[in-house]
Amino acid sequence: xxxxxxxxxxxxxxxxxxxCGESVFTAKVEKIAEPEKTVVLVAEKIVTDHLFSxxxxxxxxxxxxxxxxxxxxxxxxxxxxxxxLIGSFMRRGLGPREYLGLTPIKRIEHKGDDITxxxxxxxxxxxxxxxxxxxxxxxxxxxxxxxxYKNPNEFGFTYSGMYRLGKKYLGYTPGCSFxxxxxxxxxxxxxxxxxxxxxxxxxxxxxDVITNEKSVVSDNxxxxxxxxxxPDNSKVVDAMNWLQQINIIDLDKNNxxxxxxxxxxxxxxxxxxxxxxxxxxxxxxxDDNSIYGLYFGEPIATYxxxxxxxxxxxxDWNGKFKTKYHLTVPILRIWLDSFSGILYGxxxxxxxxxxLNIDC
Numbered sequence: 369x370x371x372x373x374x375x376x377x378x379x380x381x382x383x384x385x386x387x388c389g390e391s392v393f394t395a396k397v398e399k400i401a402e403p404e405k406t407v408v409l410v411a412e413k414i415v416t417d418h419l420f421s422x423x424x425x426x427x428x429x430x431x432x433x434x435x436x437x438x439x440x441x442x443x444x445x446x447x448x449x450x451x452x453l454i455g456s457f458m459r460r461g462l463g464p465r466e467y468l469g470l471t472p473i474k475r476i477e478h479k480g481d482d483i484t485x486x487x488x489x490x491x492x493x494x495x496x497x498x499x500x501x502x503x504x505x506x507x508x509x510x511x512x513x514x515x516x517y518k519n520p521n522e523f524g525f526t527y528s529g530m531y532r533l534g535k536k537y538l539g540y541t542p543g544c545s546f547x548x549x550x551x552x553x554x555x556x557x558x559x560x561x562x563x564x565x566x567x568x569x570x571x572x573x574x575x576d577v578i579t580n581e582k583s584v585v586s587d588n589x590x591x592x593x594x595x596x597x598x599p600d601n602s603k604v605v606d607a608m609n610w611l612q613q614i615n616i617i618d619l620d621k622n623n624x625x626x627x628x629x630x631x632x633x634x635x636x637x638x639x640x641x642x643x644x645x646x647x648x649x650x651x652x653x654x655d656d657n658s659i660y661g662l663y664f665g666e667p668i669a670t671y672x673x674x675x676x677x678x679x680x681x682x683x684d685w686n687g688k689f690k691t692k693y694h695l696t697v698p699i700l701r702i703w704l705d706s707f708s709g710i711l712y713g714x715x716x717x718x719x720x721x722x723x724l725n726i727d728c
Contacts, residue, residue: 395573395615395624400689402629409680409693411713411722418446418453419721422701422714423472427483430454431721432500434472442470445504448721457503458487458511465509468492474529475597476500476706486514488539490526493518495537518565527558531597533619535562538604543577543591553577555591557604557617573606573615573624578635583642585610585668590638594652594661599706603685607649607661610642611635614649614661614683627687650677653704653711658690659683660711662702675716676700680724697722 416431423434429449435442441456459466470487477484482501489496495514502510517527517539527539536559543555554574558567574591581587593606593615606615612632616625628634637645644667651662663679664671676698682691699713699722711724 395626397613397626397628397634398687399630400627400687402689403692406692406694409695410725411695411697411699412725413718414448414712414721414723416446416448416451416721418444418451419714419719420444422716424701424703424712424714424721425473425476425485426703426705426710426712426721427476427500428705428707430483430500432473432476432485434470436469436472442467443498445500454504455507457498457509470496471527471529474531477532486530486532486537488517488527488530492516493526495530515562516565517560529595531601533559533601536560536568537562538597538619539567540595543572543574543588555593557595557606559619571617571619571622571624573617573626578638580638580642583638583640585642585645587638594649596652596654596659598654598685599656605652605654605659605683607652607659609648609650610637610645612646612648612663612665614652614659614687616685616687625687627683627689629689647671649681650700651702653702655704655706655709657684659685660702660704662699662713674698682726693726695724699724 420433420435425432429447431446431448433444435444440460442458442460444456445454447454458470467489468491470489473485473487482499485498485500487496487498493516495517497512497514499510527541529540531538539558539560541556543553554572554577556570556572558570561568578590579587590610592609595604595606597604602620604617613626613628646666647664647668649661649663653660661681662677663681664677665679678695678698680693680695684690697715698717700716701714703712711726713722713724715722
């Protein structure tokens with residue numbers, strides 16, 4: 369009886385802490401208000417015959433698609449202005465110039481007059497710089513091997529994407545729990561030194577992993593997030609899948625600032641069966657002034673029916689909820705073109721790229 373009473377009091381304290389702003393498992397949470405008005409976002413369909421997957425990137429008129437399940441090439445480059453396939457790159461296979469898998473592109477950068485992107489080969493633990501401009505010019509792969517970066521744990525989890533931080537790199541590994549004899553892994557952002565094969569240190573927005581065998585959602589995914597790096601390389605935005613919360617990590621000071629929308633569920637939901645828990649942020653991109661989070665907001669059981677999200681939330685880097693957009697088509701993935709500043713979205717319903725005209 370006393371043990372049951374203790375458990376009830378503990379659960380009550382957890383729920384109260386998460387509802388009052390003092391977060392038990394993440395950084396201290398500041399409550400933020402939703403905008404009073406909703407803006408309907410005009411979506412303009414781009415006519416192209418060369419879209420291969422939801423993992424896409426756009427730079428000016430170039431559409432770069434990663435096709436992880438393709439039996440031939442992993443990356444395809446198209447000209448969306450002229451609806452023309454330019455080339456296929458990085459052949460899949462076991463040969464010395466072939467790849468078992470490469471991570472999708474997170475950012476496109478300039479290197480002199482060329483544009484480049486990073487991609488990570490998880491099977492060989494190798495990080496590559498892909499010169500997109502030269503690849504198009506020669507009609508073949510132009511790859512620079514940057515180093516062999518081993519996983520920060522012994523369980524084989526790889527980095528879901530890589531960013532360049534000057535002479536260092538930023539990678540992310542998801543969290544995971546195992547059995548009672550194994551220390552749970554926290555979802556962590558790792559700083560990798562440019563000359564080392566192991567991470568220098570890691571930053572996590574999560575203090576502890578929650579285990580809940582009764583939840584219909586695997587506890588391995590409670591704190592999973594979409595994430596993006598600010599253009600000046602100083603901050604990471606972490607948009608949570610199961611909390612209506614964004615976390616902003618200051619990489620220079622190793623600080624985490626968390627912002628949760630008022631009246632949204634707190635961390636107490638992870639102690640429930642989560643049968644009707646809402647799936648929150650699915651993807652996130654950013655520029656110098658704004659953060660754009662692709663938002664679902666309904667139970668995950670309905671996600672397959674909609675095939676995407678009908679909402680886009682805009683925040684500033686101080687956590688203010690600036691604008692709430694309603695999308696006229698369901699969007700599965702978003703990309704912000706650093707060249708034009710245009711926001712794009714992929715719609716699985718009609719297998720198409722849309723230009724999301726925020727300024728209209």
